[in-house]
Amino acid sequence: MVFKLNNQLLSRMAIGDGHGENSSYFDGWKAYDSDPYHHQNNPDGVIQMGLAENQLCFDKVEEWLKKNPAASICTPEGVAGFKDVAIFQDYHGLPQFRNAVAKFMGKVRGDRVSFDPDRIVMAGGATGAHETVAFCLADPGEALLVPTPYYPGFDRDLRWRTGVQLVPIECDSANNFKLRMEDLEAAYEMAKLNNIRVKGLLLTNPSNPLGTILDGDTLRNIAAFTNENNIHLICDEIYSATVFGKPDYVSIAEIVDEDRKSGRNGLNLDLIHIVYSLSKDMGFPGLRVGIVYSYNDVVVSCARKMSSFGLVSAQTQHMIGSMLSDAEFVEEFLGANRARLAERHGAFTGGLGRVGIRCLRSSNAGLFVWMDLRRLLKEQSVEAETALWRVIINEVKLNVSPGSSFHCSEPGWFRVCFANMDDETMEVALGRIRAFVAKHKEAMKPARKLCAQSSLKLSFSGRIYDEFIMSPRSPIPQSPLVRART
């Protein structure tokens, strides 16, 4: 007699929803996966604009790899290094790798600051790095403050296995979604009132999804606030090399440096941690290189031990180590990256502007724009946003990400990624948007008549809406996430 094992014999984690992939936001990904655009084979397919990938400078990388065949160890030139690399399993990482990454991080910040290679801790991508930091800083039930809108993956990366909570701080468009000190203070006080132990504040700078950066003064004030309240400050700086326009980027590392150099020593460095990765800045998500850089010795030691759970392959360490040690290449790459992002951003926002679509104006970084479609909403509600989103996916055939998936407090904003495609595909996408807006304008203009039609569409998607819109507020919050990978 065989009795079948039932789900009760698995952990709550295995059968739970913490991964967030049952959210209806995944419909956009499903739509893309089942019908991906290809300029020849499938010109009517869905264009992927939900993936924050940076493919604009792959030619530079390819060129370098061709010029430096030894780096990959699987070449005649590199095979000599094979043995040492194949057996290397020290979780400190190859010294060459750590040195090169530290140098690269400094370079990205204009060499205004330097990083200590001994504080570079490896993790499995920024995803793994964030989780490691959460494991180190907070126990189950404790919380981190996060300004909205924020990357949907945080709901999973920071909470799923760690049991840590996220407490959103709402920011709004009246202020270009910039984090205001009074909102931060209010959210912190409110959490305390509710007996939530806040362990830290997580900032994404440059912001995903906004593509904006924090100015030095704000960053200084925030650091002073976390310092004063003795909570941690985690700065996610994975987009730091994508800052393509003025004003210049200010990293938390610069604030730290400034504080040290001025001799004030007002900041408790034990509270400051940086999450970094090569997935966005270099466009290497497939290499799974995540970095935790902490100024706290105990966190460094703890995170390093945890890095056994997400070590970067030594072969990849070796390759990255050689590539990023090449100062000339790094210089050229960073320059080209910025220039091309600026150009692409200009072309895309320009194209949108010509059909009257605005994007968040203060944006000067990132691989995406924060597109304002509030005027196209039937009413200012999340329902209307979702309805419009479904139209964009199914009719316009673009997979973009709705603001509600980023916990945005205002409906009508969408994140649109532009760096994971070539110029032609971008033009096709712009063409589709143009056609859609033209159609939509016609529909909007003749009185309210045609609005009834779009409300029909709304009621059609009503049920799906009910299922997921509950999720951000349900007791066991799921991650209403757009895409695991971004």
Added chain:
Amino acid sequence: PKTKPPPPTPEPKSFLSSSTLTLSTYFPLTPSLRSPSPQRVSRDPRRGPMTESPSSEPEPPSPKPRAAAGNGMRLVVPLQGVVQGRGGLILGSLIPCALFYFLQLYLKRHRSPKPPASSSNPPSPSSSSPNLGDLARTSSRSNLLGRGSIVPVRLSSRGMAIAKPNDSPYYVGLDKVAGDPFHRVDNPEGIIQLGLSENTLCFDLIERWMKENLMDSLMGGDGAELSINGMATYQPFDGLMELKVAMADFMSRVMGKGVSFDPSQMVLMAGATPAIEILTFCLADHGNAFLIPTPYYPGFDRDIKFRTGVELIPVHCRSTDNFMLTVTALDQAYNQARKRGLKVRGILFSNPSNPVGNILSRETLYELLDFAQEKNIHIISDEIFAGSLYGTAEEFVSVAEIIEGEEFDKSRVHIIYGLSKDLSLPGFRVGVVYSYNENVLAAAKRLTRFSSISAPTQRLLISMLSDAKFIEEYIETNRKRIRRMYDLFVGGLDQLGIRCAKSSGGLYCWADMSILIALYSEKGELELWDKLLNVGKVNVTPGSACHCIEPGWFRCCFTALAEEDVPLVMERIGKVAEMCKSGH
């Protein structure tokens, strides 16, 4: 052989930790009851005023009564659970314990902040913060008043526990070698590493393969399929399908006898370490337990328990059974765990065993499966040494072979595998969870996002593993060479009067040095270990690090040695043996 006194009973220490465990498993209930509130906090009160006047201060009228109700709930619910679930005995002990705990917590919070314990053991020399306590104080100068009674927020308690220096002799030994590694030419007086199970015997084969199958660059010489686009961009987190297919084929070859593996039942991640952790996350909740036969791999204490909060219950195996797992011992451990209120979720064993090197017989595997079925628990078979066999007397049987065609409920069976041992590529970080349970596979796939394998490494392995001729040759040669080293090494120990347990696989032998220890206890064993490390300059792993209950056993890994160094190792061990025998 001299007669030994009966093995010491397990120390009371383990009971202590178990009672703290029951306490802590209840503790997390409190925050989880609270969890709905943060969403409400941040949204409800602000949503209202925000539309009209964004600047108005959010007034919290509602949270107060709710919080009060919450407090009541927080107390009542866990208590109910205790009454209904555990009965009077535990209720009687738990409530006083809990009250005492909260009292302590209260006292701790209201005491003036002392420098935290961590300041006593600075983890690494660094200029920035030699003393955490001091730092907290200097930074508080500016706002001393505001902080008066607040306890400094530090790391998480699990973070602190992990950051503590690991005092297991396993890690101490490894660190010691890292500081002074033996090298025949450069450092002949250095410490010889016998504590890390790595295999360098067949590197020449892999190097030759690389030379013969050269890729002009990482992207393929003639601009073929390999391109930067297939590597740098996002790839499936649970491994490329091509690698799964190649891996399934490799596992079939290694396990032999036509056992076939299905790529769709496979999830790949960055090493066996995350593989075992991810599987644990899938099978057990915080506070649940796995049964594990001792002696076991010292790393499991870290890999499994660190972050999952899952307990390992030792099932003691003895030298009289050649450290073979018996169902009687298993049953006993299971019942004891249940009595302590632990929920046992599975049995975890390594086959071939690490550190003993013995393999489970077909009959034992059947018994284990029956046991798991009867108790309705999981089976986790760690088979990472399946290809590193040197015995000829016994045949290795994978649990995959046993359940094929039998009337077992396969969904409770899970296999851990990796390329670190059998293909000796630990640097490449490739681990496998092979499961017959769809839900486990689905969950594990999603969890791999935290520990995926780098895509270029996957591409390289796909071409290597797909070369059937090379793989056949490799497995064959590898076995022969391990066998040769085993004979050499075990023969050498034998001449020193040191016998090893009967074994058939692995990269090590399990040596009985109890004749050399002065005190027949863990202390005596560690004294010998210390002598071997510091005087003899060889790093071996003492049995106590592997939770072996009989003192005097040591794991010695011999596959990272060069043949010509074996006499030196024997000389060094012999020197220590002489010292011990003459009573120094």
